[in-house]
Amino acid sequence: MATQYAIAGGTAREIAASAEQAVAEGRLRPGESLPPVRALAGTLGVSPGTVATAYKELRGRGIVVTRGRGGTVVAPAPVVTSRRPPRVPEGLRDLAGGHPDPAFLPDLVPPGRLSPGARSHRASPRLAELEELSRAWFERDGVPGGRVTFAHGALDCVSRLLSVELRPGDAVAVEDPGFHHLLDLVPALGLRTLAVPVDDEGMEPAGLRAALRAGARAVVLCPRAQNPYGSRMSAGRRAELLGVLAAAPDVLVVEDDHSADTAGGPLHSLATAGKDGPGRWAQVRTVSKHLGTDLRWTAMACDPVTLARHDGRLLLTSGWISHVLQETIVRLMSDPATTALVAGAAIAYEERRTALLAALAGHGIGAHGVSGFNVWAPVRDESAVVNGLRSRGWWVAGGARFRIGSAPGVRITTADLEPADGVRLAADFAAVLAESAQTYGG
Template structure:
C-alpha cells in the first residue's frame, strides 16, 4: 500500500475509489499531484496498465486532470468535493458574491392555495398560465417560442442537456473567462472544456472556430450579462458567430440569458436568426437575478429534438418543477409592483456599473463590463489585489476560478455598490496597484 500517496488498491476500480476517498476527505487537495503511473504501480505491486486505467476513470469523472508534462493532478473543483467561495471576513464590504441587490427583490409569498398533493404532476408538469407567460417572455425578445419547457435552474438545465447530447470525453466550448460553476460542471460530467476567449461583444469568432475544429459538440454562452466579463453580444458579433456555426449544424448551442430583465441592453440572440440560426439550440432564462435567488425555476425555449431529449430525461428523474414554486413565479410575473421594482433594478445596475468603470478609468485602470452585475478588472497579481483591497475594507473575487487560459483579473460585483462608493473603491484600487508595483517592480 502506497500510504505516502493516500492511495491503495489492487484493481483499477479499487485504486480509483481510494483516490476519490482521499479527495473527498481532503487528504488530496485541488492541485495536488498524483504519483506517476509507474511509481504508483511499483508502490502498490500492480501493473502500470492497472494504474493507467484507474487514472482514466478519475479523469472521466472530473476528479483529476492531466497537464501534459505536469502530470496528473486533482482538479481545481473535483466533482466529489463542492468548491464554495471563501467566507467573507467580518467587517468587509462584500463585492464578491455576484448576487443582486436585495433592495430590488420582491417579497416571496407562497400561494395561499397550495397545489393538491394527490394528482399526477408528471402528466401535467407545467402550469398553463406560467407556460404562456414564459412564451411571451421569449417572444418579447424575438426568441422562437414554439417549444417551451421548465427546469430547476440554469445549471440543472445545462447539465441535463449536455448529459443527453454528449458522451464522456466530448468537448464543450465555454467562455474564458466564464461562469465558474459551468467550468466545474463540464469536467464533472466527464466532458472536456474548450476555452473560447471573450471580449465586450461576447465570444470571439476565431476562438469559437478553433474550438469547433478541435471537436466541440456543444457551445454554452451568455448573450448578455456574461459572468464575469460583462459581455453583451452585439448585432455584428451575432452575425460573425452564426457564420462560424454554419459549418457545424450538428452542434448544440445553449444560450444562458440568466439576467434577461436586468442585463442592461438589448438581446442579440443567435436563436432569432430564423433559418440562418443553429439547427440545435436552447435558450435558458432564470428569475433568480430579478425575482429572488431562492426561486429555482428556469424556462427554456428550444428546438423540438432538444425539447424531447430534455423532457424525456427529466421525466425519469425529478419529473417536474414544483407547482407551488410555479404558482409563486406566476404571482410575481403578473404583479405590477414587482415589474416596477425589476425596471428600477435594471436602471440602478447600469448606473452602478458605469460609475465604477468611469471611476477606475480616472486612475488609469481598465474595467470590462457593458452589461450585467459584475465588472472584470485585468490585473497582474490577483492575490496581491484581493489582499490589498481587503486591507482597505473591500472583498472582491479573485479571477482564478473563472478562467482557463485567460489572463488574471478580479471580479467586482456592483449590484449594491452605490454610485458615490465607486470613486472610493477606485481610489483604493489605484493605491493597491501602486503598492503592488513598488513591491514587485514595474
C-alpha cells in the same frame, strides 16, 4: 505525508476511490502530482496496468489531468471539491457574491391555495398560465417562443441538455473567463472543456472556430450580462458567430440569458435568426436575479428535438417542477408592482456599474462590464489585489475560479454598490495596484 501514502487499494476501482477521497479531504490538493504509474504500482503491489486504469477513470471524471512529461496531477478545480468561493471575512463589504441587491427583490408570497392532495403532475407538468407568460417573455426579445419547457435552474437545465446530447469524452465550448459552476459541471459530466476567449462583445469568433475544429459538439454562452466579464453580444458579433456556426449545423448552442430583465441593453440572440440560426439551439432564462434567489425555476425555449430530449429525461427523473413554485412565479410575473420594481433594478444596476467603471478609468484602470452587475478588472496578481482590498475593507472575487487559460483578473459585484462607494473603491483599488507595482518593480 508522501503522495503515494494518500492512495491505497488493490484494484483499479479501489485505487481510484482512494485517490478521489484524498482529493475530497484535501490530502491531495489541486496541482499536486500523483505518483508515476509504475512507482505507485510497486508501492501497492499491483500491475502498472491496474494503476493506469485507475488514473484513466480519474481523468474521465475530471478529478485529475495529464500534463505530458509533467505527469498526472490533481485538476485545478477537481469535481469532488468544486470552485466554492472562500467565506467572506467578518466586517468586510462583500462585493464578491454575484448576488442582486435585496432592496430590488419582491416579497415572496406563496399561493393561498396549494396543490391539493398527493398526486402526480406528470400528465400536465407545466401550468398553462406560466407557459403563456414564458412564451411572451421570450418573444418580447425576438426569441421564438413556440416551444418552451421548465427546469429547476439554469445549471440543472444545462446539465440535462449536455447529458442527453453528449457522451463521456465529448467536448463542450465554453467562455473563458466564464461562469465557474459551468466550468466545474462540464468535467463532472465526463466531458472535455474547450475554452473560447471573450471580449466586451461576447465569444470571440476565432476561438469558437478553433473549438469547433477541435470537435466541440455543444457551445454554452451568455448573450448578455456574461459572468464574470460583463459582455453583451453585439449585432455584429452575432452575425460573425452565426457565420462560424453555419459550418456546424449539428452542434447544440445553449444561451444562458440569466439576467434577461436586469442585464441592460438589447438582446442579440443567436436564436433570433430563425431559419438562418443554429439548427439545434436552446435559450435558458431564470428569475433568481430579479425575483429572488430562492426561486429555482428556469424557462427554456428551444428547437423540437432539444425539447423532446430534455423533457424525456426530466420525466424519468424529477418529473415536473413544483406547481406551488410555478404559481408563485405566475403571481410575480403578473404583478404590476413587481414589474416596476424590476425596471427600477435594471436602471440602478446600470448606474452603479457604469459609475464604478468611470471611477476606475479616472485612475487609469481599464475594466470591463458593458452589461449586468459585475465588473471584471484585469490585474497582474489576483491574490495581491484581493488581499490589498481586504485590508481596506473590501472583499472582491479572485478571478482564478472563473478562468481556464485567460489572463488574471478580479470580479467586482456592483449590484448594491452606490456610486459614491464606487469612487472610494476605485481610489483604494488604485492604491493597491500602486503597492503591487512597487513589489514587482514597476
